[in-house]
Amino acid sequence: MSRLLLLEAMGNTGPYLLRAAEELGLRVTVVTHEDVYAKCYAPALKELIGDDVLFTDFADTETSRRQLVAYARDNDVSGIVCGWEFLSPLVADLAAELGLPGNDPRRALGCRNKRVMAELFAEHAVPSPRTLLARTYESAVAQIAERGQEYPLVVKPAEQSASWGVSVVREPQELAAAFALAQSWPVETPHHIPLDTTVIIQEYVGGVEFSVEAVVCGGLITMLPVTEKFTTQDAYRVEIGHTVPAVLSAESLTQIRRTSERALEALGVLNGVAHIELKITPDGSAKIIEVGARLPGDHVVRLMHVAHGLDEARAYVEAVTGRQPEITPTYERAAAIRFFTSYRAGTFQGLRGLGTSPHVMSVDTDAPGTRVGGVRDKGNDARVGHVILSGADTAEVNAAAAVVMAHVRVEVG
Template sequence: MPKLLLLEAMGNTGEYILDAARHLNAEIIVVTHEDVHEDWYSPTLKAKIAEYGKLVFADFSDSEGALRQLKELARAEGVDGVVAGWEFLTPLVARLAADLGLPGNDPTRSLSCRNKRIMARAFTEHGIPAPRTVAARDLGEAYTLVRSAGLTYPVVVKPSEQSGSWGVSVVSDDEELADAFVVAQSHIFQMPHGIPLDPHVIIQEYVGGTEFSIETVAVRGAVTPLFPYDKFTTGGAKRAEYGHTVPAELDAAQVAVLQEAAVAAARAVGITNGVAHTELKLLPDGTTRIIELGARLPGDHVVALMRQARGIDEARIYVQIALGQEPVLTPTADTAAGIRFLTPPRGGTLRSVTGLGDCDAVALSKMTVPPGGRVRAPGDNDSRVGYVILHADTAAEVNAAAAQVLANVSIEVV
């Protein structure tokens, strides 16, 4: 029986990886911190690990110490593959896999898959179409770099190493840039593990067009793109994600443009064995710009959407690659699926969510914050209170049903 080492199962991709490993008859060892397991793991996740996994504790805030500990563990256990269920640990996974002689990404370029400052440099060096980007340690430097680079407002401001649209702002003048800079630099440790983050703040050229996501799969350096899918974000100064539809309704030429760019981006940052999640925009002139890439599975239950719509299980693919097995990438279904997140109108205490009603396309609806729970003001992905998953024959039908569902929902906050 092969053994798989999973660094951090927290988050919705962790369960998908656990289930995939079980279906592949692999023994799984989950590594987390004791406090994180106690406070952040759901009862369902804890039960799955207890049923068909093994639990080990480590301190990920000390990457060198964790690397030494995990190499000893992997060699003692005879581990056959290493994966990350949390994107902040993807560089550690690349280094660990390389030291163990197991399938993984290029460890010398692994930070470019996580750190947007280093990523932008790699994109420039390899001629990847991406927004012009500068990175500053303080506001004065930011103003100087913006002007020297010839950037004009609006610009996008974001932390170098955060996730979930946290701290991302679109700003229109110097004053807004100052405010956004403070927010983007306000958290330099990633919780709950306390991992130190790059304090640089990214300022990027604002790119119009329509945003999409696409997954790529790499096996021994050969990179294969999957299909693009819709990514829906809020407008205005804050750009939180509120949904996805798999696949996107695009013509063959548009799909080819997005796929070609995603493959080039994956190669530029050293994706050689594993999966990559790429966010990019299609411009009105038919060209594209890569926004960012992560050496990880997609979040937001996109793994489930892809499986439902196309019969492709990316979590299974990820585990197979890590274990040195050959993944199957051929779709076995030809339908569409989507997810829409429920977001409160403001922060406060959630009183009720009403109006979900009945819709033939709704496959699942779930509340993630109970009545009486505290909710954040809208602005990033942490403000969500629930979600709805939809399934239909076409993306157009999914999007129409999703619009109907969201129009009827009322979220009351006091």
């Protein structure tokens, strides 16, 4: 039986990939660190994985790469998938060395590092925010003045995930704190992979934010339905919900598709999937915010299946194992997720005021007593759970979500 390597399964896309591989008749070896497996893997995930676990130290990239190449050659590995965003460049390197379908390893860092991404976007004229790169606060101030960059600005780390460390800076006096926040993570957690501490400073792009998924096989790009995004609107932007599909004009859909394709070509995405975040600006054009060579988080994989019968995790596995992905929608409905979010750090005590609706498919919350971050502290670490809903169309599911969330109160002590 052919084998699939899954580099890190602890993210919320891990179970989707494990189940997809099983359906395709593939054995899966999950690659992680021994300490991460012991401390971060829930019992249910360990049960789903079974005994096929390979321990490595991702912080030692070269040693890990050699170990995984040797393992793959000895164990009939036919594909490699990324379940942890920080590992996508390593996945591309391994696939190239083993002669397996993957992305261009020379440009793969651009799907992980926003500094490299900005450089590739500039080189290939991909519509995206004007970007400054700074390693010190003094350099940032000097560049902003030299280029006459106007506020507001978006300040974020070169290498982080979700919305960690992202600030919208509206006045010069806010820049120092935002810059310091963006440099708060010199290493990734929990693998302790060293991170680029360059700070990204971008023009604030007005308009409406969306995300879109792509399945890529042999360089052929297929765009999936667009996702509507909901975020907080204060200085610290945190995603608080998603709805599939977004309702957009034909012109906007065309703009999203064409601009996304240019971004993927610039980043060398050739086989697998990509998660693309972008905005439709007030003039109707599309600008790429960032791209990841991975499945979407936040259970968007499930939303896509509920809304359209699409299994993006399966398509990902198919694309990297030399199979033709099945990516035809089988029906047209809608699905949404909304997150229960704390605005201050503390100890989660419970959830109050959650409404009811026949559209609710599932509700999940942390256990009382769990430590939680605040929106300002750690972005998506402020979440304490979520609700998933389904509906006949986008308007119906968004209305149902509004009713369910209208009086929710996250109690933190």
